[in-house]
Amino acid sequence: MTAALDLQPEGTRVELRTIRKSFGEHVVLHGLDLDIAPGEFVSLLGPSGCGKTTALRVLAGLETADSGAVLFGGRDVSAVPVNHRDIGMVFQSYSLFPHLRVLDNVAFGLRRRKVAGGLAKQRAGVALDLVGLADFADRFPHQLSGGQQQRVALARALVTEPRVLLLDEPLSALDAKVRVSLRDEIRQIQLRLGITTVFVTHDQEEALAVSDRVAVMGAGQIEQIGTPEDLYLRPATALVAEFVGLSSRVAGVAIGAKAIVFGQEVPLREPIADGPVEVYLRPENLLLVGPNEPGVDAVVAESSFLGSFRRTLVRTADDTLVRVQHPATDTVSVGDRLRVSLAKVPVLARPAQLVP
Amino acid sequence: MAVVSASIAPSRATRAVIGVTVGLVFAVPMVSTFLYTLRDGTGYSLVNWARVFDPANSRVLAPIWTGLTNSLVLAVVTVGLVLVLLAPTMILVNLRFPGLRRLFEFLVLLPISIPAIVLVVGLAPIYLVIGRSVGTGAWTLAFAYGITVLPFAFRSIQASIDAIDLLTLTEAARSLGASWPSVIGLVLVPNLRTGLLAASLISTAVVLGEFTIASLLNRAVLQTSLLVVSKIDTYASAIFTLLSLAFAFGLLIVIGRAGRFNTGTDRP
Incomplete structure (x- = not known):
C-alpha cells in the first residue's frame, strides 16, 4: 500500500x-x-x-x-x-x-x-x-x-x-x-x-x-x-467446550485414563477422578455404523444438509440427544433407526456434579 | 405495506373535503379582515394600507413599530435560549442520563398545561427582582417566553434526536479524535438541524403571537401594541394582524419544508 x-x-x-x-x-x-x-x-x-x-x-x-x-x-x-x-x-x-x-x-x-x-x-x-x-x-x-x-x-x-x-x-x-x-x-x-x-x-x-x-x-x-x-x-x-464448536454433553463413567460412554471406551484428553462424568462429544467424534457393530441404537430427530456433509441429531436408546457429523451421501430421514459409535479420539470430561 | 397504507389512508375525496373545510376555517376570518381593511367608507380601496405605510402617520403607528421591534428582539433572545440552553441539555440528557428522559419530558411539557395567566402570577415577583437587577427592558420577557416555548421546541428537537443514533454518532466522532465542541458543532448540530430550525421558527411564531404575559407584566410587544393602536385606528390594527398572521404562516411553511429536507436525500 x-x-x-x-x-x-x-x-x-x-x-x-x-x-x-x-x-x-x-x-x-x-x-x-x-x-x-x-x-x-x-x-x-x-x-x-x-x-x-x-x-x-x-x-x-x-x-x-x-x-x-x-x-x-x-x-x-x-x-x-x-x-x-x-x-x-x-x-x-x-x-x-x-x-x-x-x-x-x-x-x-x-x-x-x-x-x-x-x-x-x-x-x-x-x-x-x-x-x-x-x-x-x-x-x-x-x-x-x-x-x-x-x-x-x-x-x-x-x-x-x-x-x-x-x-x-x-x-x-x-x-x-x-x-x-x-x-x-x-x-x-x-x-x-x-x-x-x-x-x-x-x-x-x-x-x-x-x-x-x-x-x-x-x-x-x-x-x-x-x-x-x-x-x-x-x-x-x-x-x-459448549460455546466453541458444537458439543453434545453425555453421561459416562471415568476409569483411569478412559471413559465409558454408550458402553464403549474412549480415551480421556486429561486425567480425571474415577466416577460419574459428563463427556463432551464433538459431532465428528461420533460415527454412523452398521447394525451389528459396537455402539448404541438411536433414532434420527433431525438432520441438516450442509454441503459436503450432514449433521444429524439423534436420540439414543437412553434418551440422550447427540449430534453426529457424517458424509452427505449417508442420507437419513427423521424417524430412521440407526446405530451410533464413538471414534477413538480423546474427549473432554468433567465430574458430573460440577457441570451446571 | 403498500396495501396496508392504501387501506388506512383517506381517499382523495375525503382529503379534499378535509382540506377545503380547514382552509375555510382559516380563510373566512382572514379574507373578512382583509376586506375590512379595504373599506374606505364609500367602497373598497387601498387607502387604509397606503395610510399605514405613510410616514405622515408615523406618530399614531409608532407603538406598533416599537412593539414589533421588541417582539423581534424577544424572538431572537428566546431562540438563543432554546439553542444555547435547551438543545445542549437535551443532548446531555439523551447521551449521559437517559434515565432522566421521562422526568425531563414531563417538566418541559408542563408549561403547555399551565395557563399563561397562572404563569404570570408566579412570574410577577420574579420580574420584580429581574427589573431591579437586569432592568425592565422588553427583552427580559424572553426569560418567561423561554418557558412558554419549551414544549414546542422540545418536541421539534426530540423528533430529530430520535431520528438519529445520537450515541453511536457521538462515540464514533469521539473515537476519531473529536473534542466535545467538535462533536456538537460538526456532527450533532448538522444532523439535528431540521429539529433546531423547526424549534427556532416555532419559538419565533409563539413569541410574535404572545399577548397575556406581556400585557400583565406591562411590556410593549407586537400584540399589546396592536391592541393599543386598534383603539385609535382599527384599520391599522387589522392590517398588522393580517401581516403578522402572514408572517406566522410563512414560518409554518418553512418549518414544513424543513421537515421534508432530510439529511442528504435531496443531494446526488
Missing part, C-alpha cells in the same frame, strides 16, 4: 490489568486480565451479557473502569479520554455521519488531527481504495449498502493510523454472505497493516476464522484464551 497507510510495523502491545467494571449493583467485569501482543488479532467471544463489549469499551475509553488499568505500549492510558487514545473503532450499528459524503467521513479523523484539507482527502482516498470503495467517495452514507457502510467505517477507523483497531460486532447487522467476505477482508487488511486488533463477536465461527487468539468470556471473566485450535481441541472449561 502507499506510505499513507503504513502503520507502525511493530504494532502496539495492549494490556488490560484486573479491570473491574460495574453498572450500579451489577458487576460486569470481575478483574479482567488480557495481554495482546503487538500486531495480534484477538477476538473476545462469548454469549450476550458476558461483558465482552464492556471490555472493549473500557479499552476504547468509552467506559471508565472502577479499578484496574489499560495500557497501550506499556503506558497507562486509563485516564486518557477516548479522543486522545489514538484508536480506530468500528461499531455494530452504522456509525457514518449521515450529513457527510463518504470521503469527508473518512477524512473526519484526519481533520481532527489538524491534517490539511487536501492531504486529508488524499489519504482518505487511499483508505477508501484499501477497502475497495474508491469509486464511492462522493456518495452519502444512505446511498450505500450495509456492507459498504461498514467498509467505509473500517477505512475511517484505519486512516488515522491508530495504535489499536477495535471492532464491536461490526458484521452482525450484515447478511451471511457479506459477513463472510468482509470478515476475511478485515483479516487481510489487518495482516497487511500489522495493526493490533480486538474484535468482539458472539459468532464463534467468525472468531475462529480470523483470529490469532480467541478469548472466550463468560460472566465477566476470560474462561480461556488461546489459538482457535486450542479452544476447539482443548477446551479448558465446560463453557468453552
Whole structure:
C-alpha cells in the first residue's frame, strides 16, 4: 500500500490489568486480565451479557473502569479520554455521519488531527481504495449498502493510523454472505497493516476464522484464551467446550485414563477422578455404523444438509440427544433407526456434579 | 405495506373535503379582515394600507413599530435560549442520563398545561427582582417566553434526536479524535438541524403571537401594541394582524419544508 497507510510495523502491545467494571449493583467485569501482543488479532467471544463489549469499551475509553488499568505500549492510558487514545473503532450499528459524503467521513479523523484539507482527502482516498470503495467517495452514507457502510467505517477507523483497531460486532447487522467476505477482508487488511486488533463477536465461527487468539468470556471473566485450535481441541472449561464448536454433553463413567460412554471406551484428553462424568462429544467424534457393530441404537430427530456433509441429531436408546457429523451421501430421514459409535479420539470430561 | 397504507389512508375525496373545510376555517376570518381593511367608507380601496405605510402617520403607528421591534428582539433572545440552553441539555440528557428522559419530558411539557395567566402570577415577583437587577427592558420577557416555548421546541428537537443514533454518532466522532465542541458543532448540530430550525421558527411564531404575559407584566410587544393602536385606528390594527398572521404562516411553511429536507436525500 502507499506510505499513507503504513502503520507502525511493530504494532502496539495492549494490556488490560484486573479491570473491574460495574453498572450500579451489577458487576460486569470481575478483574479482567488480557495481554495482546503487538500486531495480534484477538477476538473476545462469548454469549450476550458476558461483558465482552464492556471490555472493549473500557479499552476504547468509552467506559471508565472502577479499578484496574489499560495500557497501550506499556503506558497507562486509563485516564486518557477516548479522543486522545489514538484508536480506530468500528461499531455494530452504522456509525457514518449521515450529513457527510463518504470521503469527508473518512477524512473526519484526519481533520481532527489538524491534517490539511487536501492531504486529508488524499489519504482518505487511499483508505477508501484499501477497502475497495474508491469509486464511492462522493456518495452519502444512505446511498450505500450495509456492507459498504461498514467498509467505509473500517477505512475511517484505519486512516488515522491508530495504535489499536477495535471492532464491536461490526458484521452482525450484515447478511451471511457479506459477513463472510468482509470478515476475511478485515483479516487481510489487518495482516497487511500489522495493526493490533480486538474484535468482539458472539459468532464463534467468525472468531475462529480470523483470529490469532480467541478469548472466550463468560460472566465477566476470560474462561480461556488461546489459538482457535486450542479452544476447539482443548477446551479448558465446560463453557468453552459448549460455546466453541458444537458439543453434545453425555453421561459416562471415568476409569483411569478412559471413559465409558454408550458402553464403549474412549480415551480421556486429561486425567480425571474415577466416577460419574459428563463427556463432551464433538459431532465428528461420533460415527454412523452398521447394525451389528459396537455402539448404541438411536433414532434420527433431525438432520441438516450442509454441503459436503450432514449433521444429524439423534436420540439414543437412553434418551440422550447427540449430534453426529457424517458424509452427505449417508442420507437419513427423521424417524430412521440407526446405530451410533464413538471414534477413538480423546474427549473432554468433567465430574458430573460440577457441570451446571 | 403498500396495501396496508392504501387501506388506512383517506381517499382523495375525503382529503379534499378535509382540506377545503380547514382552509375555510382559516380563510373566512382572514379574507373578512382583509376586506375590512379595504373599506374606505364609500367602497373598497387601498387607502387604509397606503395610510399605514405613510410616514405622515408615523406618530399614531409608532407603538406598533416599537412593539414589533421588541417582539423581534424577544424572538431572537428566546431562540438563543432554546439553542444555547435547551438543545445542549437535551443532548446531555439523551447521551449521559437517559434515565432522566421521562422526568425531563414531563417538566418541559408542563408549561403547555399551565395557563399563561397562572404563569404570570408566579412570574410577577420574579420580574420584580429581574427589573431591579437586569432592568425592565422588553427583552427580559424572553426569560418567561423561554418557558412558554419549551414544549414546542422540545418536541421539534426530540423528533430529530430520535431520528438519529445520537450515541453511536457521538462515540464514533469521539473515537476519531473529536473534542466535545467538535462533536456538537460538526456532527450533532448538522444532523439535528431540521429539529433546531423547526424549534427556532416555532419559538419565533409563539413569541410574535404572545399577548397575556406581556400585557400583565406591562411590556410593549407586537400584540399589546396592536391592541393599543386598534383603539385609535382599527384599520391599522387589522392590517398588522393580517401581516403578522402572514408572517406566522410563512414560518409554518418553512418549518414544513424543513421537515421534508432530510439529511442528504435531496443531494446526488
